[in-house]
Amino acid sequence: MSEPSRSVFLERQTYRRRRLMDAARMLPIVGILLWALPLLWPQDPEQAVTTSGAMRYIFGIWVLLVALSLWLSRRLKDTAETDASRPN
Amino acid sequence: MSVVNILVLVCFAYAALLFLVAFGAERAAHRGRSNWLRSPMVYTLSLSIYCTAWTFYGAVGYAARSGLEYLTIYIGPTLVMVGWWWVVRKMVRIGRSQRITSVADLISSRYGKSSLLAVFVTVMAVIGTTPYIALQLQSVTLSFAAFASVEPNSTAFENSQITALWVAVGLALFTILFGTRNLDANERHHGVVMAIALEAVVKLIALIAVGIFVVWGVGGGIEQTLARIDASEIGTWQVQGDRWAGLIFLSAAAFLTLPRMFQVLVVENENEGHLRTAAWAFPTYLMLMSLFVVPIAVVGLDLLPAGSNPDLYVLTVPLSEGQTGLAMLSLLGGFSSATSMVIVASIALSTMVSNHIVIPLWLRYSGGGAAMSGDVRNVVLLARRVSIAVILALGYLYYRMSGGGTALAAIGLVSFAGVAQFLPAMLGGIFWRGATRSGALAGLSVGFVVWAYALMLPSFGTGMVIPETVFLEGPFGIEWLRPQALFGIDGMDPLIHAVLWSMCLNTGAFILVSLLSFPSPIERLQGAQFVHVFQHSDAPQSWTGGVARSEELMIMAQRILGSSEALSLFQTEAARQGLAGYLPEPSPDFLQRLERELSGSVGAATAHAMIGQIVGGATVSVEDLMAVADETAQMMEYSSQLEAKSTELTRTARQLRAVNEKLTQISVQKDAFLSQVSHELRTPMTSIRAFSEILRDTKGITAAEQSKYSSIIHDEAIRLTRLLDDLLDLSVLESGRVTLNVQDVPLDEILQRAIASSGVGNLEIKLSGRDNSGTIVLRTDPDRLAQVFINLIANAQKYCDAKTPVLRIILHLKPAGKGEQMILDFVDNGSGIATDAQAVIFEKFSRIGEQNAPGAGLGLAICREILARLGGAITYLPGQGGAAFRVSLPLKPVNDLHL
Structure with missing residues (x-):
């Protein structure tokens, strides 16, 4: 309170943390959407997607999700200590 | 030395290593050096018991049969862990703050510590898990047999039932030794967790080693292997949409509700921060586990003769290539997958069985109640050990009865669908405060009946349990109740059909009954505690203290926690309360803490019941209800x-x-x-x-x-x-020592006497409402009353500052109480008394206005005292155009004055 500039700084950090939480919540939804795409692939054997192509796609998403999750958990860890006592 | 002998030797050596690791971890934990034991990586690796032998061997077989569909089993848990912020984080927080010991404990605790729900969930979990344990035994015996068949004339492992029996006995021994070593208040098993972490590493390395061998050793590199995949019979994307989506959902649900997963995910969790690591590390593990499955399947299909079991490709592909060492590693991987699953599952189930079935029954029938009964600690441990043995025996019996046939292979998903029935009650419990016990019971029962009828019983084969006519025409000819075409919807995949209907009806019943029923106070409290666990992770409920005797509590606690732990707990509490010795006051605070400690050992419902027996019932205080309120x-x-x-x-x-x-x-x-x-x-x-x-x-x-x-x-x-x-x-x-001379005197006489004796001077006195006839007779002390009047007239003389001072004396009568009241107003035409002075004019020594006027400021104070003695009052009347005093006096005093 005594230093207004400092409290603004903290607010900003809390705000960032909240948005990181939002991002963490969004991640599985992104995963569901991307992994649901194979539902739209053609069932007709003539033009079906090859297994190697399907593997590249599915494992690609996997790597992407792991990378995003790793990045988010690092960021959340960095900021976790600053306002650990705050309610969700 | 024959291959079989080496196999037996390696397996024994591996088992010995596991024992050693578990033993070392227990000792390190005992000495308090458990930091490295409890790293986030160990936690992540312990989650890998999700990958059982069914996935280790089965995934390749699955891929060989249905292409990429096997990935759904890994994608579901990946989504759950990547989305840990939604559900897993909350479950872990609740598990820690409420000392949850199992999935049954979670559900029963949420719905008012209901024993009925706990028993229900426990029974359902045992039914759902037993076939799965049988499946593990089957895979171990099959892999042993496959290994042994390399030697043409070997007769080892021919009798698969004997092998299965030995494996079951060995696993029971290990689990009992490290799973029920002590009754840890937190229900954590360092040795077991460390051993399964090691096994997780072994099975990952084994699968990756086989994969690398297949891709680079047999396939000739990545590009060639991919080309080979596309050229094979599983070369195109042929996954049915409903199975793709349905199985992803099913595996995600099972990941949360499987008793063994709950055990490692929530109960064994030491630090919530570990989830942050597991959120990316566990998906990575799953991805690596599934990465080489398709290449192994395709190469197996190519290399091995038609008709060989694709479930064993992980083992038989290296064997057919003469890589005995690699095959040995692969076998250890499969062995690890099977054993770690069985160990954790039987620990989880035995905890549930002993906490929710054996102990409550024992407490009821041993008589005397919680404080009187024998050593609960030993009973709990014994119950756990017996439960583990019984669960493994059940698994073995199931394996024998099913004959180890292909019917067992389908049991994995059937089991998933069974435990997934916990999901609505569980998620509803932690996210919706309106969920009630009745709703949970209704949902679970409906879900389980549909699951059993549409999936579990038909899985034994047509005509085995349910007659064939029922499949074709429905029970009693009711066509819309056919087990695999409920409500007349035909042609669906049987598994997806059963999952869809059981989950929909389960959730529907859960929500509907929850909406219609009313929860008990404890349920509402627990609901608030669970749903708002991040806002307040404090004690859920208060006991009425004082009724319980500390000594009885101490006796009970010793029997559950052990003597030294109980003593130190009580001593700490006594010190906290500022008391010497070992017996703290049984304050509600302390009772809550004690209940939570006990629930770590025997489960929430039992701990609650035990303290309830001594204390005599919980109360829900007003503060608690406040917590329930919105x-x-x-x-x-x-x-x-x-x-x-x-x-x-x-x-x-x-x-x-x-x-x-x-x-x-x-x-x-x-x-x-x-x-x-x-x-x-x-x-x-x-x-x-x-x-x-x-x-x-x-x-x-x-x-x-x-x-x-x-x-x-x-x-x-x-x-x-x-x-x-x-x-x-x-x-x-x-001081009230005055003597009054009370007489019946006409008012007029007193007034005239006062006017006469005060010597009017230049003051003009006007009497209005004067009672000439003298009919107003006062019973009073005439001298004292005259003194008051004289004082008032003298004041007007002294202080009225008008040019021609006039004092009006106005008389009126007013009904008051039972009699009549005489009111006499003395109003002059001066400038009156200032507002700020009005409050003090009746005080002693108060003199206002010009200080040179004679008198010491006692007059009005005396008047007030006199009138108080006579039963009347004198007040200042503001706003009369001058100084105005009102004297009121009852005509006939009600009580004969204060004489």
Whole structure:
């Protein structure tokens, strides 16, 4: 309170943390959407997607999700200590 | 040395290593050096018990049969862990704050610590898990047999049932040894967790090693292997959409609800921060586990003769290539997958069985209640050990009865669908406060009945349990109840059909019954605690203290926690309360803490019941109910309390200010009076002294002068006497020692006497409403009343500053109480009394206006005292155009005056 500039700084950090939480919540939804795409692939054997192509796609998403999750958990860890006592 | 002998040797060596690791971890934990044991990586690896032998061997077989569909089993858990912020984080927090010991404990605890729900969930979990354990036994025996068949004339492992029996016995031994070593308050098993972490590494390395061998050793590199995949019979994307989506959902649900997963995910969790690592590390693990499955399957399909079991490709592909060492590693991987699953599953189930079935029954039938019964600690441990043995025996029996056939292979998903029935009650419990016990019971029962009818019983094969006619025409010819075409919807995949209907009906029943039923207070409290676990992770409920005797509690706690732990717990608590010794006061706080400690050992419902037996029932206090009430309502309540308090404070402050003002004025008056009294006393004293000195010292004083001086002295003495009389009078009146001379006197007579004796001077007195006939007769002391009137008239004489001062005396009668009241107003036409002075004019020594007027300011004070004694009152009437005093007096005093 005594230093207004400092409290603004903290607010900003809390705000960032909240948005990181939002991002963490969004991640599985992104995963569901991307992994649901194979539902739209053609069932007709003539033009079906090859297994190697399907593997590249599915494992690609996997790597992407792991990378995003790793990045988010690092960021959340960095900021976790600053306002650990705050309610969700 | 034959291959079989080496195999047996390696397996024994591996088992010995596991024992050693578990033992070392237990010891390290015991010495408090458990930091490295509890790293986030160990936690992540322990989650890998999700990958059982069914996935280790089965995934390749699955891929060989249905292409990429096997990935759904890994994608579901990946989504759950990547989305840990939604569900897993909350579950872990609840598990830690409520000391949850199992999935049954979670559900029962959420719905008011209901024993019925706990038993229900436990039974369902045992039914759902037993086939799965059988499946693990089958995979281990199959892999042993496959290995042994390399030697053409070997007869080892021919009798698969014997192998399965030995594996089951060995696993039971290991689990009992490290799973029930002690009754840890937190239900954590360092040794077991460390061993399964090691096994997780072994199975990952084994699968990746086989994969690398297949891709680079057999396939000739990545590109060639991919080309080979596309050229194979599983070369195109042929996954049915409903199975793709349905199985992802199913595996995600099972990941949360499988008892063994709950055990490692929530119960064994040491630190919530570990989830952050597991959120990316566990998906990575799953991805690596599934990465080489398709290449192995394709190469297996290519290399091995048609008709060989694709479930064993992981083992048979290296064997067919002569890589015995690699095959050995792969076998250890499969062995690890099977054993770690069985160990954790049987620990989880035995905890549930002993906490929710055996102990409550034992407490009920052993008689005497919690405080009287024998050593609960040993009973709990024994119950766990027996439960583990029984669960493994059940698994073995199931394996024998099913004959180890292909029917067992399908059991994995059937089991998933069974435990997934916990999901609505679980998620509803932690996200929806309106979920009730009845709703959970309804949902679970409906879900389980549909699951059993549409999936579990048909899985034994048509005509095995359910007759064939029922499949074709429905029970009793009711066509829309056919097990695999419920409500007439035909042609769906049987598994997806069963999952869809069981989950929909389960959720529907859960929500509907929850909406219609009303929860008990404990349920509502627990609901608030669970749903808002991040807002308040504090104790859920209060006990009424004082009824329980600390000693009984101590006896009970010792039997569950062990003597030294219980003693130190009680001592710490006593010290916290500021008491010496071991027996703290059974405060609600302490009882809550104790209950939570106990629930770590025997489960929430049992701990609650045990303390309840000693304490005599929990109460839900007003504060607790406040917690149940909506947060908004709480806030409003709080702010209205604050508002009321602040209003009260303001009022008090105002009163204090008024009193303070009055006190200050009185103090000022007192000072003024003292100086006035000194002055009043000093003036006559000075003249008395001066004139008496003249009389004494002056020679030849004339008689006239002597007479004049003497009369001055006399007058001054009289003035002094009057002042002293007044003071005396007032003090007599105030102390109540006055004697009144009560008579029946007409008012008019008193008034006339007062006017006459006060010597009107230039004051004009107007009487209105005068009672000439003298019918108003007062029963009073006429002299005292006259004194009041004289005082008032004299005041008007002294203080009325009008040019032609007029005093109006107005009489009226007013009904008051039982009789009538005489009211006499004395109103002059002067400038009146200032508002700020009105409050003090009746105080003693108060003198207002010009200070040179005679008198010491005692008149009105005396008047007030007199009227108080006579049963009347004198008040100042503001706003009458001048100074106005109202004298009110009852005509006939109700109680015969304060004589």
